[in-house]
Amino acid sequence: MSGLTSMTGAARAEILARTRAALTRAQPPGPVVRDYRTTGDLQLGSPELVALLTDRLVDYRAHVHPVGTEQISAAIAGIAAAHAGGAARFVVASDFATAWRQGWGAVEDHGLSPRELDETDGAVTTCRVAIADTGTLVLDAGPGQGRRAITLVPDLHICLVRHDQIVQTVPEALRRLDAGRPITFISGPSATSDIELARVEGVHGPRILHVLLISPP
Amino acid sequence: MTTFLGLPGGLPHADRHTGQVEGSLRFPDAARTALADGQLRTNIGAATRTIRTKRAAVVAEVPDWEELREAGRAIKTDTMARLPELLLQLEENVTARGGVVHWARDATQANAIVAGLVRAVGATEVVKVKSMVTQEIGLNEALAERGITAWETDLAELIVQLGHDKPSHILVPAIHRNRAQIREIFLREMPGVDSGLTDEPRDLAMAARRYLRAKFLTAQVAVSGANFAVADTGTLTVVESEGNGRMCLTLPQTLITVMGIEKVVPTFSDLEVFLQLLPRSSTGERMNPYTSMWTGVTPGDGPQDVHLVLLDNGRTATLADQVGRAALHCIRCSACLNVCPVYERTGGHAYGSVYPGPIGAVLSPQLTGITGGDDPNDSLPYASSLCGACFDACPVKIDIPNLLVNLRAQHTEAHADTHRIPSAEQIAMAATAWAMSSPSRWARAQATTRAGRLLGRRRQVIRALPAPLSAWTAARDLPRPPTETFRQWWAARDAGEHR
Numbered sequence: 001m002s003g004l005t006s007m008t009g010a011a012r013a014e015i016l017a018r019t020r021a022a023l024t025r026a027q028p029p030g031p032v033v034r035d036y037r038t039t040g041d042l043q044l045g046s047p048e049l050v051a052l053l054t055d056r057l058v059d060y061r062a063h064v065h066p067v068g069t070e071q072i073s074a075a076i077a078g079i080a081a082a083h084a085g086g087a088a089r090f091v092v093a094s095d096f097a098t099a100w101r102q103g104w105g106a107v108e109d110h111g112l113s114p115r116e117l118d119e120t121d122g123a124v125t126t127c128r129v130a131i132a133d134t135g136t137l138v139l140d141a142g143p144g145q146g147r148r149a150i151t152l153v154p155d156l157h158i159c160l161v162r163h164d165q166i167v168q169t170v171p172e173a174l175r176r177l178d179a180g181r182p183i184t185f186i187s188g189p190s191a192t193s194d195i196e197l198a199r200v201e202g203v204h205g206p207r208i209l210h211v212l213l214i215s216p217p
Numbered sequence: 218m219t220t221f222l223g224l225p226g227g228l229p230h231a232d233r234h235t236g237q238v239e240g241s242l243r244f245p246d247a248a249r250t251a252l253a254d255g256q257l258r259t260n261i262g263a264a265t266r267t268i269r270t271k272r273a274a275v276v277a278e279v280p281d282w283e284e285l286r287e288a289g290r291a292i293k294t295d296t297m298a299r300l301p302e303l304l305l306q307l308e309e310n311v312t313a314r315g316g317v318v319h320w321a322r323d324a325t326q327a328n329a330i331v332a333g334l335v336r337a338v339g340a341t342e343v344v345k346v347k348s349m350v351t352q353e354i355g356l357n358e359a360l361a362e363r364g365i366t367a368w369e370t371d372l373a374e375l376i377v378q379l380g381h382d383k384p385s386h387i388l389v390p391a392i393h394r395n396r397a398q399i400r401e402i403f404l405r406e407m408p409g410v411d412s413g414l415t416d417e418p419r420d421l422a423m424a425a426r427r428y429l430r431a432k433f434l435t436a437q438v439a440v441s442g443a444n445f446a447v448a449d450t451g452t453l454t455v456v457e458s459e460g461n462g463r464m465c466l467t468l469p470q471t472l473i474t475v476m477g478i479e480k481v482v483p484t485f486s487d488l489e490v491f492l493q494l495l496p497r498s499s500t501g502e503r504m505n506p507y508t509s510m511w512t513g514v515t516p517g518d519g520p521q522d523v524h525l526v527l528l529d530n531g532r533t534a535t536l537a538d539q540v541g542r543a544a545l546h547c548i549r550c551s552a553c554l555n556v557c558p559v560y561e562r563t564g565g566h567a568y569g570s571v572y573p574g575p576i577g578a579v580l581s582p583q584l585t586g587i588t589g590g591d592d593p594n595d596s597l598p599y600a601s602s603l604c605g606a607c608f609d610a611c612p613v614k615i616d617i618p619n620l621l622v623n624l625r626a627q628h629t630e631a632h633a634d635t636h637r638i639p640s641a642e643q644i645a646m647a648a649t650a651w652a653m654s655s656p657s658r659w660a661r662a663q664a665t666t667r668a669g670r671l672l673g674r675r676r677q678v679i680r681a682l683p684a685p686l687s688a689w690t691a692a693r694d695l696p697r698p699p700t701e702t703f704r705q706w707w708a709a710r711d712a713g714e715h716r
């Protein structure tokens with residue numbers, strides 16, 4: 001490895017020198033003008049914003065369930081019953097609220113191997129923020145979300161979104177994020193159009209995506 | 218140290234024989250083969266039409282699209298001007314978060330670094346996320362020579378790999394294959410595949426899912442590219458659709474990311490521009506299914522051994538050209554391919570390089586350098602009708618026609634330097650270039666081709682010219698001369714801005 005490091009150390013100096021040489025006569029660029037929208041027109045928490053997100057999610061063929069806080073457990077149990085005859089085992093992060101685990105089989109993740117994750121029926125998580133314009137759920141491994149692998153290996157993902165987590169535009173979402181965390185943008189189930197441009201859903205990620213849109217109490 | 222600026226052969230170019238930055242045939246010859254393939258033309262035509270329509274619809278619903286494009290252009294221009302400082306900042310931030318940064322002058326060195334890292338963890342296999350740069354450097358072949366197998370995990374790349382074939386489109390690399398051909402490839406090349414496999418796309422995709430899942434669950438090492446690398450945070454980003462990217466970026470213990478030095482962006486908030494521009498321009502979606510961002514190592518989540526290989530391979534030479542460097546702004550969306558009348562007819566293989574279409578025609582020759590000889594990449598700047606559709610479609614406003622004209626002028630100059638007795642085709646080429654290389658000559662050429670120009674105004678191409686230009690139009694249509702912009706450009710060039 002030390003040979004490798006010194007080899008790339010020389011390359012580093014050389015590439016930086018080349019880059020500087022290439023720019024010796026460059027004109028300083030003009031300022032970066034940011035005239036694009038950084039907020040949407042829709043009010044945070046408004047029914048219109050929730051409707052826009054719903055529309056986009058349905059467009060991606062995600063299953064959308066509008067629920068109140070007290071209905072969360074029942075909604076998940078309903079999906080579990082429909083999915084695996086009630087015997088479904090869904091992975092959750094260890095800090096996923098116990099109040100929402102009633103009536104269905106939650107498996108806490110304490111470092112499950114990829115194979116063990118593969119044997120579960122799905123994952124249930126919260127999210128960091130959702131983008132209505134694009135129908136995007138953003139996870140950042142924060143509270144209730146767990147590590148990235150749990151929403152990837154199992155075949156089904158149930159994502160909980162509170163109305164106050166919905167923003168309209170991409171810039172609003174980015175501005176709520178901490179770049180240092182592992183971040184995943186999810187916009188519908190995984191998909192491919194690689195064969196004659198025919199859309200096929202669920203190639204490697206979860207094939208089924210349920211979104212619980214949770215209204216304030 | 219400054220005398221070489223703008224001159225071919227100054228800063229080192231990519232080795233045209235390592236990896237895939239140049240094909241073996243000149244464009245007109247390769248295009249002839251492609252044009253004779255009816256299936257290819259039908260598939261590419263259908264693909265580009267479909268994606269064009271989808272793109273137009275999702276771009277139309279963004280009220281501030283032009284403002285986003287302008288911001289994208291400005292951020293990239295600013296990035297190139299500050300590249301050394303941004304690369305150092307990126308390195309510092311990746312390192313601070315537990316990642317290891319490597320620098321590679323060229324393809325050979327990048328391949329050696331990756332192979333060394335794979336060996337260091339004792340692996341003999343790697344899983345790969347679709348990445349153009351690793352195709353550019355021929356990583357899979359280089360690893361194979363060292364006994365390491367690289368598995369492509371993107372469905373289209375898998376089809377290409379199993380078919381012992383080459384990608385034909387940036388975005389849908391297997392678009393030249395139809396479902397029956399793909400079924401045949403899978404039956405022949407995919408170990409353990411169900412012999413009852415149908416040619417339904419869903420069935421084929423599920424066969425790939427089963428086949429690759431076993432690899433994802435056991436892979437020790439993944440190799441990826443990066444769409445963006447954020448200097449001020451050290452964050453790397455991969456934009457994808459199928460989830461194979463997430464599998465590679467999340468499950469293995471070791472992650473090696475190879476990226477061209479031009480992929481850096483200054484700040485995390487710059488992503489708010491590119492994450493709007495890229496998916497809509499690329500797949501015609503409001504957002505692609507999955508985007509992953511990671512910063513060095515996150516304890517307990519994902520790979521714990523994280524590497525970033527920063528590659529030059531002709532990029533600094535490209536950067537030295539004040540016009541040509543705009544090719545480095547490309548975010549690889551493929552919108553310019555889908556609107557290009559030349560690409561639509563020839564497909565990607567005719568361009569030889571891993572970078573096809575209009576962007577390939579300006580990027581590949583700059584990476585390898587224009588020699589003025591018979592090198593295939595020297596023919597690429599002529600593989601265009603200069604109709605300008607690529608410029609209009611480009612989400613970061615790269616003026617590709619202007620870059621093509623710049624390269625044609627370079628080719629003529631280099632040609633004059635190296636050839637004393639040109640071939641017949643070169644006479645035609647040179648005559649055209651000669652005519653185009655001076656405003657007064659160009660004006661005269663235009664005056665003698667008024668009919669062609671009037672025709673060209675309607676159809677954007679000229680189908681006949683008087684000799685000596687006629688020799689060239691026999692091979693392909695001549696673009697309607699972009700007199701205004703050309704002259705303006707030339708005036709600026711003569712005023713010393715260029716060299």
Ligand code: SF4
Binds near residue numbers: 498548553614
């Ligand atoms: S040149 Fe522009 S349109 Fe073409 S692939 Fe690059 S970013 Fe997209």
